[in-house]
Amino acid sequence: MLPWIELKDVRKEIEGFQLGPISLAVEPGTITAFVGNNGSGKSNLLKLIMNLVNLDGGEIRVFGKPVNGADESWKRHITFQPQIAVGWNAYTGNDLQKLIAPLYTKWDQALFERMIELFGVPLDKRFGKLSPGVQQKLTLSLALPRSTDILILDEPTASLDIPSKTVVMDLLVEWMEKEDRAVIMTSHQPDDLRKLADYLFLIQDGQAIGRYEKDLLITGFRRYWLTAMPAGPVPGELSRSTNQLVSENPYATEQYFVEQEIDVIDDNALELEDIISLLLK
Numbered sequence: 001m002l003p004w005i006e007l008k009d010v011r012k013e014i015e016g017f018q019l020g021p022i023s024l025a026v027e028p029g030t031i032t033a034f035v036g037n038n039g040s041g042k043s044n045l046l047k048l049i050m051n052l053v054n055l056d057g058g059e060i061r062v063f064g065k066p067v068n069g070a071d072e073s074w075k076r077h078i079t080f081q082p083q084i085a086v087g088w089n090a091y092t093g094n095d096l097q098k099l100i101a102p103l104y105t106k107w108d109q110a111l112f113e114r115m116i117e118l119f120g121v122p123l124d125k126r127f128g129k130l131s132p133g134v135q136q137k138l139t140l141s142l143a144l145p146r147s148t149d150i151l152i153l154d155e156p157t158a159s160l161d162i163p164s165k166t167v168v169m170d171l172l173v174e175w176m177e178k179e180d181r182a183v184i185m186t187s188h189q190p191d192d193l194r195k196l197a198d199y200l201f202l203i204q205d206g207q208a209i210g211r212y213e214k215d216l217l218i219t220g221f222r223r224y225w226l227t228a229m230p231a232g233p234v235p236g237e238l239s240r241s242t243n244q245l246v247s248e249n250p251y252a253t254e255q256y257f258v259e260q261e262i263d264v265i266d267d268n269a270l271e272l273e274d275i276i277s278l279l280l281k
């Protein structure tokens, strides 16, 4: 399927910080999570996609249209939720709903009311007077009902309590199932990544480490406990300690163990957060 969003050799310099070159394609029906260390450039990459900051090099296309071109019709197909909603503090939830809903032809009022009810958001209080978590709940309740093709969320669950994180994950899964849609999100929450992401796009200090299919990533690393560690390198070996070996190619590693008659006491899959930490080392 043709990608909805395409980044080709995207580059940006922000006061001495170099972001890119980054290339990436986002297809419909997928959730892509940008994952990286703090300050690695994830939020700036989202802003570049939304044409909120200027590119220094490369190009970004949404539905085939360059984001920095004269035709801005692509913006109608995207909802962007930044980490901090700018200019909302003086408005109540009711005001914001009245301002936002008429702008979207597929506004889902039933979903808005359901989310407000699920999260218990007061609609009569000014946005600026709400706690960060309640602000995030209201912002999400004003984002998903827009029913745009693409949803871009910058750390959507960062301030939420644990039960609400689960609610958001379930709502996003349901939102994706309604029609062909795509989500890009940034997150530091392993649960979000495990439950939601189809692809992880890893960024470190402004540089792309790679785009990984989450399910393949989870099966692609294994830890083995051995009675005796082989002296030489083992195929697929990523790291070793006295009796533990971590492999990034379990098939090759296990084949080698069989050929060399090496006893494996135990083995297990690595947790997603361990794999991410290894890749971002």
Ligand SMILES: Nc1ncnc2c1ncn2[C@@H]1O[C@H](COP(=O)(O)OP(=O)(O)OP(=O)(O)O)[C@@H](O)[C@H]1O
Pocket: 014, 015, 017, 036, 037, 038, 039, 040, 041, 042, 043, 044, 045
């Ligand atoms: N307002 C700003 N002024 C100057 N430099 C900035 C500004 N915002 C970001 N930067 C620079 O851009 C880099 C990338 O920041 P960005 O916010 O995109 O990272 P991030 O990956 O989203 O971080 P985090 O995980 O902490 O949210 C930072 O390291 C910083 O050097």
